[in-house]
Amino acid sequence: MIAPDWFREDRLPHIYCTGCGNGTIINCTLAAVEEMGWKREETVFVSGIGCSSRAPGYILTDSLHTTHGRALAFATGVKMARPDLHVVVFTGDGDLAAIGGNHFIHACRRNVDMTVVCMNNHIYGMTGGQGSPTTPPGAISSTTPYGATEPAFDLAELAVAAGANYVARWTSYHVKELTKAILTGMQTPGLAFIEARTQCPTNYGRHNKLRSVSAMIEHLRSHAILIQKHDRLVAEGKPVPEGSFTVGEFVRRNRPAMGVQR
Amino acid sequence: MKLVIDESRCKGCNLCVLVCPYSIFREGTQLNSRGIVTPVLDRPERCTNCRLQALYGRMLCGVCHMICPDQAISWVEEKPFEPHKVEVEF
Ligand SMILES: Cc1ncc(C[n+]2csc(CCOP(=O)(O)OP(=O)(O)O)c2C)c(N)n1
Ligand code: SF4
Ligand code: SF4
Ligand code: SF4
Ligand SMILES: [Mg+2]
Numbered sequence: 001m002i003a004p005d006w007f008r009e010d011r012l013p014h015i016y017c018t019g020c021g022n023g024t025i026i027n028c029t030l031a032a033v034e035e036m037g038w039k040r041e042e043t044v045f046v047s048g049i050g051c052s053s054r055a056p057g058y059i060l061t062d063s064l065h066t067t068h069g070r071a072l073a074f075a076t077g078v079k080m081a082r083p084d085l086h087v088v089v090f091t092g093d094g095d096l097a098a099i100g101g102n103h104f105i106h107a108c109r110r111n112v113d114m115t116v117v118c119m120n121n122h123i124y125g126m127t128g129g130q131g132s133p134t135t136p137p138g139a140i141s142s143t144t145p146y147g148a149t150e151p152a153f154d155l156a157e158l159a160v161a162a163g164a165n166y167v168a169r170w171t172s173y174h175v176k177e178l179t180k181a182i183l184t185g186m187q188t189p190g191l192a193f194i195e196a197r198t199q200c201p202t203n204y205g206r207h208n209k210l211r212s213v214s215a216m217i218e219h220l221r222s223h224a225i226l227i228q229k230h231d232r233l234v235a236e237g238k239p240v241p242e243g244s245f246t247v248g249e250f251v252r253r254n255r256p257a258m259g260v261q262r
Numbered sequence: 263m264k265l266v267i268d269e270s271r272c273k274g275c276n277l278c279v280l281v282c283p284y285s286i287f288r289e290g291t292q293l294n295s296r297g298i299v300t301p302v303l304d305r306p307e308r309c310t311n312c313r314l315q316a317l318y319g320r321m322l323c324g325v326c327h328m329i330c331p332d333q334a335i336s337w338v339e340e341k342p343f344e345p346h347k348v349e350v351e352f
Contacts, residue, residue, distance in 0.1 A: 012332075019277065173329075217280060
């Protein structure tokens with residue numbers, strides 16, 4: 001196992017379903033934390049509500065498992081009161097972009113110095129698979145039984161537009177790249193937003209012709225396209241593959257940030 | 263170094279089977295005492311990390327244990343005088 005000093009081994013195995021990608025994203029985040037050389041007593045994990053938001057419960061540091069959607073509000077409070085602490089937020093697509101949408105854009109605008117890892121499984125996993133703001137058009141969920149008809153949020157683009165200093169997107173298949181992105185985000189002062197697209201075999205895959213865990217991971221792998229490749233295709237006037245999404249580093253910049261320790 | 267799967271944690275998702283470049287993990291066929299079919303290891307001594315971790319002093323490859331969502335994969339030191347298997351691939 002990765003980062004044995006950071007896991008609450010007495011709490012393992014965790015409650016996640018077989019093949020749920022959330023466990024992989026915890027691995028990648030803790031690998032990055034280890035590489036940063038942070039101390040446990042100086043690191044705080046904050047989350048809202050959802051399967052993804054249960055992550056801090058498996059980590060051996062102080063943490064806040066807050067109310068649905070409010071992880072970033074609590075995290076902002078922690079960081080402003082104690083800028084000496086390293087703050088890492090685990091959140092889900094529902095937690096971050098639905099009920100917590102306003103906290104998301106304003107935390108990015110304020111550029112609060114913390115790292116936000118969003119486990120985007122395109123669904124409300126915990127409550128039985130209701131559609132979320134990232135459910136792709138056409139996808140079946142328990143609230144879109146005939147296929148989602150609304151356009152979806154692109155969380156990474158949203159964070160860029162709202163002002164975060166570092167934004168990247170990878171998937172639970174791209175473990176090395178994801179770890180590296182989280183690490184770079186932690187090293188960048190200001191808000192670092194890392195979207196990790198992940199599989200929810202139980203409540204998403206099962207209803208969307210991706211029955212097995214490997215089918216879900218294969219879907220993520222084959223639909224991810226590097227930003228540079230995407231931009232090249234667009235510049236050359238060639239079609240972008242249908243259903244693909246961009247991965248890579250969206251932005252790394254130096255806007256004024258809040259909560260950075262001097 | 264020896265590759266081991268922690269039977270008390272593995273949930274049998276077979277993500278390790280999917281990612282190992284040497285196909286060391288194979289889908290299992292037998293239920294264990296927890297009612298889970300865990301993967302079986304095919305000549306794990308071929309694993310880069312088993313062979314070279316001690317020499318390089320750091321983790322090599324390691325994608326299986328990064329992707330394992332259940333923290334079930336690790337490497338343990340062989341006991342003193344425990345016989346080592348060596349597999350040479352050409
Ligand atoms: C104020 C409030 N509203 C609704 C809920 C019910 N609820 C719990 S988790 C959840 C959705 C979580 O979705 P997401 O953040 O994507 O997490 P996932 O389970 O998919 O990881 C909802 C709506 C709640 N707990 N609190
Ligand atoms: S419901 Fe989905 S997100 Fe929640 S633990 Fe199961 S697979 Fe993971
Ligand atoms: S470390 Fe790499 S080579 Fe070794 S078992 Fe894991 S995936 Fe296979
Ligand atoms: S990835 Fe981990 S949990 Fe999944 S089958 Fe392999 S050892 Fe078991
Ligand atoms: Mg979700």
